[in-house]
Amino acid sequence: MILSKNNKNLIGQGMFQIKQEAESYERLHNKKLLHFEIGDSYFNSPEEVKDECIKAIQNNKTHYVSSYGLFELREAIAKNHNVDINNIIICPANFGIFATLSVVCDRGDNINYPTPGFPTYKAVAKYLGLNLAKNDFKCSISCFPNNPDGKYVYNSEKGKINIYDMAYENIIYEDFYFDIEKLNLDNDIYIHSFSKTHSMSGFRLGYVIANEEVINKIALLIETTVSCFPEFIQYAGIKALEIKNYKLKELKERRNLMFNILKKYYKVQKPTGGLYLWCECNNDKTEFKKLLRKGIVVCPGKLFGDKYYIRFCFAKSTKDINQLKEKLK
Amino acid sequence: MILSKNNKNLIGQGMFQIKQEAESYERLHNKKLLHFEIGDSYFNSPEEVKDECIKAIQNNKTHYVSSYGLFELREAIAKNHNVDINNIIICPANFGIFATLSVVCDRGDNINYPTPGFPTYKAVAKYLGLNLAKNDFKCSISCFPNNPDGKYVYNSEKGKINIYDMAYENIIYEDFYFDIEKLNLDNDIYIHSFSKTHSMSGFRLGYVIANEEVINKIALLIETTVSCFPEFIQYAGIKALEIKNYKLKELKERRNLMFNILKKYYKVQKPTGGLYLWCECNNDKTEFKKLLRKGIVVCPGKLFGDKYYIRFCFAKSTKDINQLKEKLK
Numbered sequence: 001m002i003l004s005k006n007n008k009n010l011i012g013q014g015m016f017q018i019k020q021e022a023e024s025y026e027r028l029h030n031k032k033l034l035h036f037e038i039g040d041s042y043f044n045s046p047e048e049v050k051d052e053c054i055k056a057i058q059n060n061k062t063h064y065v066s067s068y069g070l071f072e073l074r075e076a077i078a079k080n081h082n083v084d085i086n087n088i089i090i091c092p093a094n095f096g097i098f099a100t101l102s103v104v105c106d107r108g109d110n111i112n113y114p115t116p117g118f119p120t121y122k123a124v125a126k127y128l129g130l131n132l133a134k135n136d137f138k139c140s141i142s143c144f145p146n147n148p149d150g151k152y153v154y155n156s157e158k159g160k161i162n163i164y165d166m167a168y169e170n171i172i173y174e175d176f177y178f179d180i181e182k183l184n185l186d187n188d189i190y191i192h193s194f195s196k197t198h199s200m201s202g203f204r205l206g207y208v209i210a211n212e213e214v215i216n217k218i219a220l221l222i223e224t225t226v227s228c229f230p231e232f233i234q235y236a237g238i239k240a241l242e243i244k245n246y247k248l249k250e251l252k253e254r255r256n257l258m259f260n261i262l263k264k265y266y267k268v269q270k271p272t273g274g275l276y277l278w279c280e281c282n283n284d285k286t287e288f289k290k291l292l293r294k295g296i297v298v299c300p301g302k303l304f305g306d307k308y309y310i311r312f313c314f315a316k317s318t319k320d321i322n323q324l325k326e327k328l329k
Numbered sequence: 330m331i332l333s334k335n336n337k338n339l340i341g342q343g344m345f346q347i348k349q350e351a352e353s354y355e356r357l358h359n360k361k362l363l364h365f366e367i368g369d370s371y372f373n374s375p376e377e378v379k380d381e382c383i384k385a386i387q388n389n390k391t392h393y394v395s396s397y398g399l400f401e402l403r404e405a406i407a408k409n410h411n412v413d414i415n416n417i418i419i420c421p422a423n424f425g426i427f428a429t430l431s432v433v434c435d436r437g438d439n440i441n442y443p444t445p446g447f448p449t450y451k452a453v454a455k456y457l458g459l460n461l462a463k464n465d466f467k468c469s470i471s472c473f474p475n476n477p478d479g480k481y482v483y484n485s486e487k488g489k490i491n492i493y494d495m496a497y498e499n500i501i502y503e504d505f506y507f508d509i510e511k512l513n514l515d516n517d518i519y520i521h522s523f524s525k526t527h528s529m530s531g532f533r534l535g536y537v538i539a540n541e542e543v544i545n546k547i548a549l550l551i552e553t554t555v556s557c558f559p560e561f562i563q564y565a566g567i568k569a570l571e572i573k574n575y576k577l578k579e580l581k582e583r584r585n586l587m588f589n590i591l592k593k594y595y596k597v598q599k600p601t602g603g604l605y606l607w608c609e610c611n612n613d614k615t616e617f618k619k620l621l622r623k624g625i626v627v628c629p630g631k632l633f634g635d636k637y638y639i640r641f642c643f644a645k646s647t648k649d650i651n652q653l654k655e656k657l658k
Contacts, residue, residue, distance in 0.1 A: 209395030
């Protein structure tokens with residue numbers, strides 16, 4: 001079978017490939033590894049959110065829903081952000097990145113995105129045939145706090161199309177400020193995820209705020225690719241917006257705990273937000289293998305665009321963090 | 330904001346656009362319409378399937394899962410189809426169509442798909458820049474029973490890439506035969522959906538069977554677009570495979586009931602499978618508007634590629650079907 005030439009432009013998100021391989025290894029050798037590779041909170045989704053999802057299933061909210069998403073969830077988001085319901089569409093945040101870039105750019109267009117940055121930026125750019133350019137770009141992605149380095153990466157330029165990836169916007173431990181009031185939907189696109197802020201990674205739920213033209217085009221792309229997203233999951237989102245349970249105290253404790261361990265082995269800064277410790281090393285591949293031999297799985301920095309780093313997710317159990325301490329000795 | 334030129338190639342699935350507009354109308358006028366537009370079973374998802382999903386949520390299966398899908402669900406499917414687990418990936422069937430065409434074809438390639446046929450074929454082809462060709466194509470899509478006309482549309486050719494959209498394969502009321510043993514994964518790709526067979530449209534769950542190279546590329550496309558699909562939903566799939574509750578008796582009753590009503594007004598054949606009555610008319614737009622004035626929502630045939638038809642979904646409550654009878658008088 002001769003596949004598409006464009007396949008060479010499919011690179012995906014390396015974290016998932018590492019997770020897949022690590023889990024295969026665990027099954028094959030019946031051995032548990034310590035997982036720090038994926039940005040998945042150790043904390044379970046809030047009970048109230050789970051209950052709302054369960055109630056929706058029991059109430060048979062198990063049918064097709066509008067490709068724009070559940071009306072009631074869009075309504076709640078519109079109220080929260082003080083925008084019109086027609087400026088909102090429900091989708092996983094990762095799909096939001098794929099969809100906005102697809103709707104905004106054509107093959108050959110230049111875009112600017114954070115480097116180091118979330119691997120999906122590069123993966124989508126490559127798949128859609130877009131070029132990374134730090135100047136003279138059609139649109140840019142900003143992210144704060146940025147994954148993986150926790151920095152405030154602001155790439156917006158006046159008159160350009162500005163995408164704000166706000167997946168971690170509520171995971172802030174020290175002073176930080178982003179004023180959503182300043183969003184100008186003539187040029188700005190805002191993407192939010194429930195995954196990190198509400199420990200809901202497995203729900204695959206988020207939303208995009210943009211002007212109506214962009215939203216309508218994303219709806220068509222949703223219909224083209226997945227028809228719509230699951231109905232009952234979207235009821236959980238309404239509850240999540242209400243409870244705002246970000247686990248900041250627990251996450252901050254873990255950040256501090258793991259920072260104090262890792263700083264003995266790596267040059268690393270304590271991030272003011274996000275879920276990651278971004279640790280300098282000589283070579284990410286060598287470091288990855290060295291850690292794997294100790295039963296520790298991390299992300300090589302190259303996945304984010306810098307091979308002189310490795311990334312640890314610190315949203316883990318204190319038991320796992322203590323085991324990490326022992327294994328590193 | 331100047332959007333992508335490729336946006337003009339986003340057409341989506343018209344059924345969702347009709348559903349969205351009809352629901353807006355209902356909210357605005359506080360009035361209920363009779364919905365026959367979307368292929369969504371009136372029946373609720375099986376209780377055992379819902380329970381399994383609820384149990385998974387309670388057990389905190391609410392985290393990231395492999396982009397290939399839940400190992401245990403892939404294992405169950407592999408056993409059912411007598412293929413290797415590496416030949417299976419979990420995704421909504423609609424994503425399966427988008428992904429296989431994306432992985433197999435490049436811009437400008439020719440593909441053959443059923444006309445009339447499921448709107449996603451055309452939507453994906455247009456978005457990816459593929460041309461419909463009845464001869465000299467790189468790959469073809471076959472569908473039996475075909476949506477919307479219930480026919481056996483077999484477009485496969487030896488030596489070409491053959492995609493089998495088997496969303497309705499278990500919704501068969503009379504004699505029918507498709508031998509999965511004949512699948513040759515050198516050339517064949519098989520796509521299954523839980524939506525129709527198990528009344529699970531809102532779960533957005535299905536799978537693709539293909540050779541490992543195709544599966545690995547689809548995994549990368551999943552990572553690029555959505556990261557992965559929801560974890561707890563995939564547990565429901567394991568239970569669905571066990572119970573095989575297709576509601577064929579109830580669906581057949583409704584097919585017969587609605588066929589006997591509609592044959593008085595339209596030239597229509599009784600389909601041997603699927604969920605639709607495909608009714609001849611002079612002009613689908615005029616007919617659509619005429620029915621809408623009576624409070625009845627259907628799908629214009631143009632969405633499927635033939636404007637001399639309208640499509641009714643018959644998987645509806647007997648109450649709705651009886652109301653249809655009254656309103657048509």
